[in-house]
Amino acid sequence: MIEANNISKSFKGKQILTDVSAKFLPGKVNMIIGSSGTGKSVFLKNIVGLVEPDEGNVCFDGRNFTTSNRKDKNVIRREIGMLFQGSALFDSKTVEENVRFPLDMLTTMSPQEKLDRVNFCLERVGLEGANTKMPSELSGGMQKRVGIARAIVNNSKYLFCDEPNSGLDPQTSILIDDLIMEITKEFNITTIVVSHDMNSVMKIGEHIIFLFKGKKLWEGTNDQIIDTDCKELQDFIFANNLMKALKEMKS
Known part of the structure; x- marks a missing residue:
């Protein structure tokens, strides 16, 4: 609460x-x-x-x-996980890199643990397999879903x-x-x-x-x-x- x-x-x-x-x-x-x-x-x-x-x-x-x-x-x-109004994805990073960003910043997880967690969150928001796509390749709704995946990736x-x-x-x-x-x-x-x-x-x-x-x-x-x-x-x-x-x- x-x-x-x-x-x-x-x-x-x-x-x-x-x-x-x-x-x-x-x-x-x-x-x-x-x-x-x-x-x-x-x-x-x-x-x-x-x-x-x-x-x-x-x-x-x-x-x-x-x-x-x-x-x-x-x-x-x-x-805390945050979904911003404009999604606020990093244009120069792939979907996988965007979602992984909080794990890189805040955890000591191994690369494989990070990938497993990223894939779980992408699958949860219906974007499995989108790891290598860039934000510019995504629709507005898909960008929001990437934002949600990033917001929950750290078990928020x-x-x-x-x-x-x-x-x-x-x-x-x-x-x-x-x-x-x-x-x-x-x-x-x-x-x-x-x-x-x-x-x-x-x-x-x-x-x-x-x-x-x-x-x-x-x-x-x-x-x-x-x-x-x-x-x-x-x-x-x-x-x-x-x-x-x-x-x-x-x-």
């Missing part, structure tokens, strides 16, 4: 997050949603440790990541996904959503997804945090979100009579 406790953050005098607390559960797809500029990505960066909060702390299974020394932080970082306990469906067509987005859900369940990972894609929210959002102007206004499941009385959340989700359509889908 990941706990974010009373996180506040400002940049150059502008308040981005104000007293945001949340618990993210293992074996579930936890989602952070909200409109652009509302603090979603900053909140994620505070949790991962890319940004230090002005106030509050983040705990990974009871370990205070915010106040830990460098050695203890590195232990937690080795348990925590998976962070920043807008995983960005730039993908609807059919490919469904495939990526399904893969994120399957991997979360299969390996009991604590998964946090930042998204504004309501199709993804309704399909895989088991635990949802809604941010508005840097504050947490709502928390619940994708079943509960349909009947929310939070006006800001209604405005975000249910424009153009979407509420009625979603209720009809659920009935």
Whole structure:
């Protein structure tokens, strides 16, 4: 479990997050949603440790990541996998080299152990045999799958996904959503997804945090979100009579 406790953050005098607390559960797809500029990505960066909060702390299974020394932080970082919005693959490296990169950086595994682990992860995301391909030879959806393989190659306990469906067509987005859900369940990972894609929210959002102007206004499941009385959340989700359509889908 990941706990974010009373996180506040400002940049150059502008308040981005104000007293945001949340618990993210293992074996579930936890989602952070909200409109652009509302603090979603900053909140994620505070949790991962890319940004230090002005106030509050983040705990990974009871370990205070915010106040830990460098050695203890590195232990937690080795348990984290990250899927970036643009996949963030190394253009000059093959698929195999991209997926192997965390193992090269963080482990003392033998070359054969690394290859076995890379092949396992590539097979798990449906890309077996793609080892020698370059990122330029892959579709956007395949690049995202390579990114997922790299994110889990180090037996990650925590998976962070920043807008995983960005730039993908609807059919490919469904495939990526399904893969994120399957991997979360299969390996009991604590998964946090930042998204504004309501199709993804309704399909895989088991635990949802809604941010508005840097504050947490709502928390619940994708079943509960349909009947929310939070006006800001209604405005975000249910424009153009979407509420009625979603209720009809659920009935």
